[in-house]
Amino acid sequence: MAPTSEILTAERILEATEEVLRRHGPAKATVVDVARALGVSHGSVYRHFRTKAALREAVTKRWLDRTSGELSGIVAGGSAPEARLRDWLAALFAAKRRKAGDDPELFATYMVLTDEAGTAVGEHITDLTTQLARIIEAGVETGSFTTTDPEASARAVFQATGRFHDPCYAREWEQPGVEGEFEAVVELVVRGLHA
Amino acid sequence: MAPTSEILTAERILEATEEVLRRHGPAKATVVDVARALGVSHGSVYRHFRTKAALREAVTKRWLDRTSGELSGIVAGGSAPEARLRDWLAALFAAKRRKAGDDPELFATYMVLTDEAGTAVGEHITDLTTQLARIIEAGVETGSFTTTDPEASARAVFQATGRFHDPCYAREWEQPGVEGEFEAVVELVVRGLHA
DNA sequence: GGGCTGACAGATATTGAAATCTGTCAGCTG
DNA sequence: CAGCTGACAGATTTCAATATCTGTCAGCCC
Numbered sequence: 001m002a003p004t005s006e007i008l009t010a011e012r013i014l015e016a017t018e019e020v021l022r023r024h025g026p027a028k029a030t031v032v033d034v035a036r037a038l039g040v041s042h043g044s045v046y047r048h049f050r051t052k053a054a055l056r057e058a059v060t061k062r063w064l065d066r067t068s069g070e071l072s073g074i075v076a077g078g079s080a081p082e083a084r085l086r087d088w089l090a091a092l093f094a095a096k097r098r099k100a101g102d103d104p105e106l107f108a109t110y111m112v113l114t115d116e117a118g119t120a121v122g123e124h125i126t127d128l129t130t131q132l133a134r135i136i137e138a139g140v141e142t143g144s145f146t147t148t149d150p151e152a153s154a155r156a157v158f159q160a161t162g163r164f165h166d167p168c169y170a171r172e173w174e175q176p177g178v179e180g181e182f183e184a185v186v187e188l189v190v191r192g193l194h195a
Numbered sequence: 196m197a198p199t200s201e202i203l204t205a206e207r208i209l210e211a212t213e214e215v216l217r218r219h220g221p222a223k224a225t226v227v228d229v230a231r232a233l234g235v236s237h238g239s240v241y242r243h244f245r246t247k248a249a250l251r252e253a254v255t256k257r258w259l260d261r262t263s264g265e266l267s268g269i270v271a272g273g274s275a276p277e278a279r280l281r282d283w284l285a286a287l288f289a290a291k292r293r294k295a296g297d298d299p300e301l302f303a304t305y306m307v308l309t310d311e312a313g314t315a316v317g318e319h320i321t322d323l324t325t326q327l328a329r330i331i332e333a334g335v336e337t338g339s340f341t342t343t344d345p346e347a348s349a350r351a352v353f354q355a356t357g358r359f360h361d362p363c364y365a366r367e368w369e370q371p372g373v374e375g376e377f378e379a380v381v382e383l384v385v386r387g388l389h390a
Numbered sequence: 391g392g393g394c395t396g397a398c399a400g401a402t403a404t405t406g407a408a409a410t411c412t413g414t415c416a417g418c419t420g
Numbered sequence: 421c422a423g424c425t426g427a428c429a430g431a432t433t434t435c436a437a438t439a440t441c442t443g444t445c446a447g448c449c450c
Contacts, residue, residue, distance in 0.1 A: 008393085028403095032440060041395050046443065156379040160355035168363040184351040192387030225411060236425050241413065243428085 008040055010048045010058075015061050026112040030177075031055065039113065057120055060113040064124040068131070070095055075131045081139030082190060085157075088135060089186055092128070093164040100170040111167050129154045134191065145193045153193065160189050204237055205243045205253075206254050220300065221307040226250065252315055255308040259319040263326070266289055270326045276334030277385060280352075284381055285329060287323070288359040288368075306362050324349045328341040331388065340388045348388065355384050 001195050006012070016037045020029045031052050035042035048053040075086045100107045114121050133154035139145035147153040163169050173179065211232045215224045218320040226247050229239035244250040269283045295302045309316050312376070328349035334340035358364050359377050367373065 024370075031443095032441065043396070043441080044394055044443085047393075050443090052442065076197060151374075152379050153383070155376065156383045159358045159376060160380050160383060162358050163354045180347075181350065181354060184347050185355050188348070188351045188355060188387035191385075191389075192383035192385075226413090237412080238414085238426070239424055242423075247411090247412065339419065 003069075006039065008044055008048070013045055013048055013055070014053065014059055014062060017055055018062075021059065021109050022106055026109045049182065053116065056113055057117050060110065060117045061120045061123075062121060063110055064114075067095060067099075068124060068127045071128070071131060074096045075134050081142055082136055082144050085135050085139065085190065085193075086186060087130075088132065089157075089161055089164075090182075093161075093182055096165050096167070096170075096175045100167070100173055107167070107170065111170075113165070125158070132158055137191065147193065157189050158195070161185055203233065203239055205241070207233065208240055208243055209254055209257060212250055213257075214306050216254065216308075217301055248311065251308055252312050255305065255312045256307055256315045256318075259309075259315060262290060262294075263319060263322045266323070266326060268301045268330050275339065276330055276337055277339050280327075280330050280334065280385065280388075281381060283327065284352075284356055284359075284376075288356075288377055291360050291362070291365075292368045294360070295368060302362070302365065306365075311363070320353070327353055327382070334388065342388065351387070352384050356380055370386045 013034065015181070017029070017114050020033045020037055023029075024033060034055075035045050038045075045055070049058065071088060071091055073110045074084060075090055077087070079087070089165050123181050129151070133150045136145055136147065136150040136153050136157070140147060140150060145153075164173070164178075209231065212224070212229050215232055216226045218224075219228060226240050227237045228241050229250075233240075240250070244253065266283060266286055268278060269286055272279050272282070274282070324346070328345045331342065331345040331348050331352070332341055335342060335345060338347075356377075358380070359368070359373075
């Protein structure tokens with residue numbers, strides 16, 4: 001519509017794609033829509049992204065990266081490792097719950113996108129478990145935690161708390177009692193990490 | 196087709212429905228199909244089940260009950276509570292993995308059914324966590340486990356191991372390394388239950 | 391010439407008319 | 421008369437014709 005006279009860049013295409021996805025949803029968002037929103041022909045979009053799938057994956061990756069960025073601050077924090085672990089898990093839960101609760105439709109859109117995405121989700125999970133591993137390593141050094149393999153423990157902790165961050169459980173995050181369930185699982189897991 | 200001369204009973208309808216679901220899948224299985232398989236008119240089916248949804252829910256309930264039945268034997272076993280807990284979790288994982296791996300289409304069918312089912316799934320989960328609570332109570336008595344609320348701990352253990360029994364993870368149960376991941380989570384959880 | 395356009399072929403999605411299904415019930419049948 | 425049938429109304433699903441989209445590319449424009 002508004003033929004913005006700026007140069008067409010991958011970044012601008014990604015922004016427009018996010019907007020189109022927000023408006024139309026994952027099923028009806030077409031690259032023609034994206035091109036129209038940018039005031040260019042759809043051929044130009046294909047100059048920056050080989051396929052529609054690649055474009056969607058790039059949008060997904062951006063979204064996922066924003067989420068891990070929100071958490072990375074906690075890893076370096078100065079508090080005791082056990083408190084940091086609890087904080088990190090609580091922050092992950094809170095972030096996911098907020099995203100799912102504030103705009104359920106957009107969240108559903110990204111659930112569809114992450115299902116399509118090839119490597120992006122795997123990389124995101126690796127990213128998060130690596131953050132977890134750093135915290136656990138710190139705990140091993142201070143003697144709070146005991147484990148022979150912090151990476152493996154990090155994966156176990158991540159998987160054990162899946163109910164509170166895996167999107168497939170999103171609809172249960174608003175039910176009464178989840179807070180308590182979250183506390184109970186975190187308690188179990190933290191105790192399991194101790195000597 | 197073959198007009199079995201026996202009396203039409205809810206049980207026979209449920210069996211025929213399972214067969215029709217196995218053959219046609221959840222989307223294309225109609226109550227007309229079920230009636231045809233039994234050699235009766237579809238009106239007769241409605242004499243035993245008020246709606247198609249009620250019929251499907253009854254089939255789902257039967258299937259779920261068969262699964263919990265398989266596990267209940269372990270709860271009463273004579274071994275040490277910790278070993279019993281490990282056995283029970285391993286048996287749950289093995290049972291789910293077998294069902295999903297042997298006949299993926301049928302498993303997918305039941306995933307659709309359980310999504311529709313109203314209370315049946317919740318009751319099934321309550322059933323399983325109650326079994327878990329019995330084992331944990333036994334462990335508290337022998338001093339192996341420490342917890343103020345075995346029911347709550349049972350729910351936490353069940354949720355923490357969700358990745359290895361929740362159908363939404365079924366596709367990951369065949370990937371290499373799951374065994375190890377399962378062991379790691381069970382280890383974490385069992386340690387968390389200790390004093 | 392680097393970046394963009396727009397027409398094109400094949401694949402995918404939409405649409406609306408026709409077919410099938412669900413749930414009911416008056417009446418048949420043994 | 422208890423249990424079953426089959427025709428019916430409204431809801432849902434199928435199917436095929438039609439429209440739109442994806443991905444390519446020769447050529448245009450700045």
